Amino acid sequence: MNRTPYKNTITVASKKAILLFLLCVITSTINAQANMLIEKVSQKLALVNDYTATGIMKTDVAFIKASLGKVKVYFKKPNQLKIKKEGGISLLPKGGVSVSLNSLLNTKQFVAMESGKQLFKGKELQVIKLIPTDDALDWVISTLWIDPATALVYKTFTTTKENGTYEVTMEYGAHAQYGLPSKIIFGFNTKDYKLPSGITLEFGEEEPVSKAKALKAKKGTIEITYSNYSINNGVSNTMF
Amino acid sequence: MWKLISVELYKIYKRPRTYIAFGAIAALIVVIQLGLKIDGESYSGFLMKDINDTLSIEGKILNGYLICYILLQLLLVHVPLLVALIAADMISGEANLGTLRLIFTTPYSRTQWVMAKFVAASTYTILLLIWLAFLALFVSIWIFGTDDLFLMKSNYVVLITEGDVMWRYVGAFVFAAFALMTVTSLGFLMSSLANNSIGPIVGTMSAIVFLTILSTLNIPLFSLIKPYLFTTHMNNWKEFFDLQVNADNEAIKGSILNIAKIKNSLIVLTLHIILFVGASVLIVKKKDILS
Numbered sequence: 001m002n003r004t005p006y007k008n009t010i011t012v013a014s015k016k017a018i019l020l021f022l023l024c025v026i027t028s029t030i031n032a033q034a035n036m037l038i039e040k041v042s043q044k045l046a047l048v049n050d051y052t053a054t055g056i057m058k059t060d061v062a063f064i065k066a067s068l069g070k071v072k073v074y075f076k077k078p079n080q081l082k083i084k085k086e087g088g089i090s091l092l093p094k095g096g097v098s099v100s101l102n103s104l105l106n107t108k109q110f111v112a113m114e115s116g117k118q119l120f121k122g123k124e125l126q127v128i129k130l131i132p133t134d135d136a137l138d139w140v141i142s143t144l145w146i147d148p149a150t151a152l153v154y155k156t157f158t159t160t161k162e163n164g165t166y167e168v169t170m171e172y173g174a175h176a177q178y179g180l181p182s183k184i185i186f187g188f189n190t191k192d193y194k195l196p197s198g199i200t201l202e203f204g205e206e207e208p209v210s211k212a213k214a215l216k217a218k219k220g221t222i223e224i225t226y227s228n229y230s231i232n233n234g235v236s237n238t239m240f
Numbered sequence: 241m242w243k244l245i246s247v248e249l250y251k252i253y254k255r256p257r258t259y260i261a262f263g264a265i266a267a268l269i270v271v272i273q274l275g276l277k278i279d280g281e282s283y284s285g286f287l288m289k290d291i292n293d294t295l296s297i298e299g300k301i302l303n304g305y306l307i308c309y310i311l312l313q314l315l316l317v318h319v320p321l322l323v324a325l326i327a328a329d330m331i332s333g334e335a336n337l338g339t340l341r342l343i344f345t346t347p348y349s350r351t352q353w354v355m356a357k358f359v360a361a362s363t364y365t366i367l368l369l370i371w372l373a374f375l376a377l378f379v380s381i382w383i384f385g386t387d388d389l390f391l392m393k394s395n396y397v398v399l400i401t402e403g404d405v406m407w408r409y410v411g412a413f414v415f416a417a418f419a420l421m422t423v424t425s426l427g428f429l430m431s432s433l434a435n436n437s438i439g440p441i442v443g444t445m446s447a448i449v450f451l452t453i454l455s456t457l458n459i460p461l462f463s464l465i466k467p468y469l470f471t472t473h474m475n476n477w478k479e480f481f482d483l484q485v486n487a488d489n490e491a492i493k494g495s496i497l498n499i500a501k502i503k504n505s506l507i508v509l510t511l512h513i514i515l516f517v518g519a520s521v522l523i524v525k526k527k528d529i530l531s
Binding site: 058059064091189 | 287290292293294295296297298299300301387388390392393394395396397398399401402482483485488489490491492493
């Protein structure tokens with residue numbers, strides 16, 4: 001009579017242990033898959049030691065009126081990246097450029113977790129979240145949308161400690177085998193812009209800002225369309 | 241007619257007060273340029289505080305084009321007062337000295353004399369503007385160099401590429417010439433009403449200050465009369481430095497946001513010039529010379 005409850009207790013404990021074990025196995029398998037995919041992406045990026053590229057930069061921030069500008073992009077391993085406008089004044093998201101794919105992955109100081117699959121521009125992409133293991137890193141969490149078949153990252157969403165969140169969307173073309181995009185769009189949050197009329201000396205010229213415009217003012221994008229890559233031909237350190 | 245204009249120009253040339261305006265403009269510009277050369281970075285840092293929170297900006301923000309824009313913003317409000325010094329003295333000064341009776345006894349008509357005086361005063365105004373343009377634009381370019389023009393307005397920022405800037409300054413200075421000619425004609429009108437120099441000069445200055453205040457106040461009652469005040473239109477040279485954007489919020493090179501506003505302002509200013517000069521001619525023609 002007394003053996004039955006004891007037997008039941010054992011059974012419940014065993015079931016819990018088995019469930020926990022299975023959960024651990026599944027989680028580690030999922031994490032292993034995530035790590036494998038990240039590794040594939042890293043291997044593709046590792047093919048490029050340095051590159052220079054020319055491109056056209058478009059700034060779309062509600063409170064900025066700027067025309068298209070030619071830019072030159074310099075990259076050198078592990079994560080040195082510089083975008084220079086060919087003459088003239090350049091506007092770039094603060095800190096956003098430094099949070100590149102290379103700077104995220106080359107540190108290897110993160111834990112990768114699979115977070116399901118999502119459709120993005122007709123492609124089924126693997127969503128992987130990266131959590132840094134080093135407190136000194138600038139970013140807090142990053143989500144990557146990766147095509148498992150080609151190991152190309154199509155979108156990243158990164159939250160930084162100092163400079164808010166950045167959404168980077170990429171399109172690929174001729175240099176996809178190196179993991180280099182043909183078009184990159186930096187999306188970032190913007191703060192309100194307002195200068196007193198006493199400083200700008202624009203008295204009696206204020207126009208009411210529409211609600212839609214005010215809402216749009218919170219988001220900005222900078223889009224670079226690359227036209228020419230020069231890969232692994234050496235880039236001087238003085239460029240950075 | 242050219243002979244009369246030459247005579248009037250010679251009178252302006254020989255008058256010491258002519259050079260006060262040139263000296264004042266030179267002194268002001270040099271002081272501002274010196275201040276911006278020494279401490280311009282902190283000034284631009286203060287202006288760009290909001291933008292720097294979001295964007296990192298690379299390039300020569302404080303270049304000759306921006307310095308010129310800052311100088312024009314500050315000076316084109318005050319230059320009319322300097323223009324009044326000469327324009328408002330053109331007829332009344334002669335009346336005060338008693339030479340008006342003398343010149344009107346020459347074979348030339350009163351209208352010819354008045355028009356010659358107006359052309360001479362306008363020439364002085366244009367020369368003052370050229371002097372301002374030389375110091376504010378070319379000397380600033382020489383000191384600070386050139387780059388894109390990064391303009392910070394109250395609600396937005398305009399980035400005009402370097403190659404798209406110079407023609408805008410030409411347009412702005414031509415517009416400013418119309419604005420200052422309106423002041424010249426107002427001074428001229430005041431001058432035709434008085435027989436001493438001080439009254440028209442102070443009167444012109446007072447009218448400019450008074451009308452400028454009305455133009456800048458955002459009170460609905462004044463909004464009704466604002467479009468008809470020449471002071472409302474005098475500052476529209478700034479419209480040359482605003483760009484149109486397309487549906488993708490991409491600025492269109494070589495465009496002007498509100499060209500209709502510029503045209504409208506030029507029409508209003510021209511009508512004021514015609515009105516003031518026409519009134520001056522009528523007043524002088526009927527004037528009883530008692531001095």
